[in-house]
Amino acid sequence: MKKNLVVIAAMAAALCMSVTASADEDLITIGFAQVGHESDWRTASTQSCQDVFTEENGYDLQFVDCDNDSATQLEAVRNFIEQDVDYIIIDPIVSTGWDEVLTECEDAGIPVIVIDRTIDDSDKYAAWVGSNFTTEGLACGEWLKAYAEAKGIEEINVLVIEGTTGSSAAIGRTDGFAEIAEREGWTILDSQDGDFTQTGGQEIMESYIKSYEGQFNVVICQNDNEAFGAMDAMTAAGISYGVDGDVILVSFDACTAGLEYVQSGDINADFECNPLAAPFVEEVIQQLEAGETPETVVYMEEHWYVNEDILESITVTVDGEEQEQALTVVTDEIVEAQY
Ligand code: AHR
Numbered sequence: 289m290k291k292n293l294v295v296i297a298a299m300a301a302a303l304c305m306s307v308t309a310s311a312d313e314d315l316i317t318i319g320f321a322q323v324g325h326e327s328d329w330r331t332a333s334t335q336s337c338q339d340v341f342t343e344e345n346g347y348d349l350q351f352v353d354c355d356n357d358s359a360t361q362l363e364a365v366r367n368f369i370e371q372d373v374d375y376i377i378i379d380p381i382v383s384t385g386w387d388e389v390l391t392e393c394e395d396a397g398i399p400v401i402v403i404d405r406t407i408d409d410s411d412k413y414a415a416w417v418g419s420n421f422t423t424e425g426l427a428c429g430e431w432l433k434a435y436a437e438a439k440g441i442e443e444i445n446v447l448v449i450e451g452t453t454g455s456s457a458a459i460g461r462t463d464g465f466a467e468i469a470e471r472e473g474w475t476i477l478d479s480q481d482g483d484f485t486q487t488g489g490q491e492i493m494e495s496y497i498k499s500y501e502g503q504f505n506v507v508i509c510q511n512d513n514e515a516f517g518a519m520d521a522m523t524a525a526g527i528s529y530g531v532d533g534d535v536i537l538v539s540f541d542a543c544t545a546g547l548e549y550v551q552s553g554d555i556n557a558d559f560e561c562n563p564l565a566a567p568f569v570e571e572v573i574q575q576l577e578a579g580e581t582p583e584t585v586v587y588m589e590e591h592w593y594v595n596e597d598i599l600e601s602i603t604v605t606v607d608g609e610e611q612e613q614a615l616t617v618v619t620d621e622i623v624e625a626q627y
Contacts, residue, residue, distance in 0.1 A: 319368030323404075324357075365392075376400045377401050377402075393412065401572055420460070423460075425465040428464070438598050444475070448465070448480075457561070458481070509537070519537070551595065558592075562590050568588075596617070
């Protein structure tokens, strides 16, 4: 009797295992080589993928936090190839050095989807979903021009706290803003890498204060976390910033905490970088699964947020084409709905 029970239990276990195995086999496996965890934006981006690529939705997501290290990111992609995943998602820390590993993905027959930042030295991927960072930088410059005119500010002396060197996010925002600065004859006193972190923003701002105290009236931080660090440094040095301050403070990302500071007037303007790419990536994957050809370039919808209701819209010229977009004054509802 006991022996029979053991046999039945073993058969049940085997049945259960084979059901699980076939259920697992039905899942689409995805390897995601994420940049790291440097910012609120990054947390929202990771969450977006983890919310969409769940087992309930039919996916098995292998997630690697590459801690802002390019060698780790390349290794993560090679491990995904080794595991023979169905798709690889890459948010490239830097924009170059990709062709070799993307060729390996291609040879292994694994489609790659790039999100957020761009890859500049290879086109061996199925699609890219992200933001136009140059447009963000241009918008920041055009807003500053219009804002300064509206406020009667004649001289613009800028300090820029850049994002990670070599990342397309930093390159685009730097180039876009520099184009307007050059056209308007503004002085960019300095432009250094704050690595998209709060600590980086604070350290760079502290060293800027030592070198340029009394010489600057604009600080451009290339993400919210750097702005929080810059605010700490300026507060500690007794420098006022924001809508009622001596220094105009501008940021990018527009995550919840960033928008709270726009609403309170500590940050004058915040140019959104939308991290919720995963639903669009899923669409690409489903199209590939169905044998269809997906859109190869998908831009995220983004807003430009301000505190004061003094300018209605900004026009930027991208690739010779004028694009007008409204400026949005931050409200409680906007903050509550943000990521
Ligand atoms: O690539 C997007 C940028 O990277 C975001 O602006 C920043 O917060 C993140 O770390």
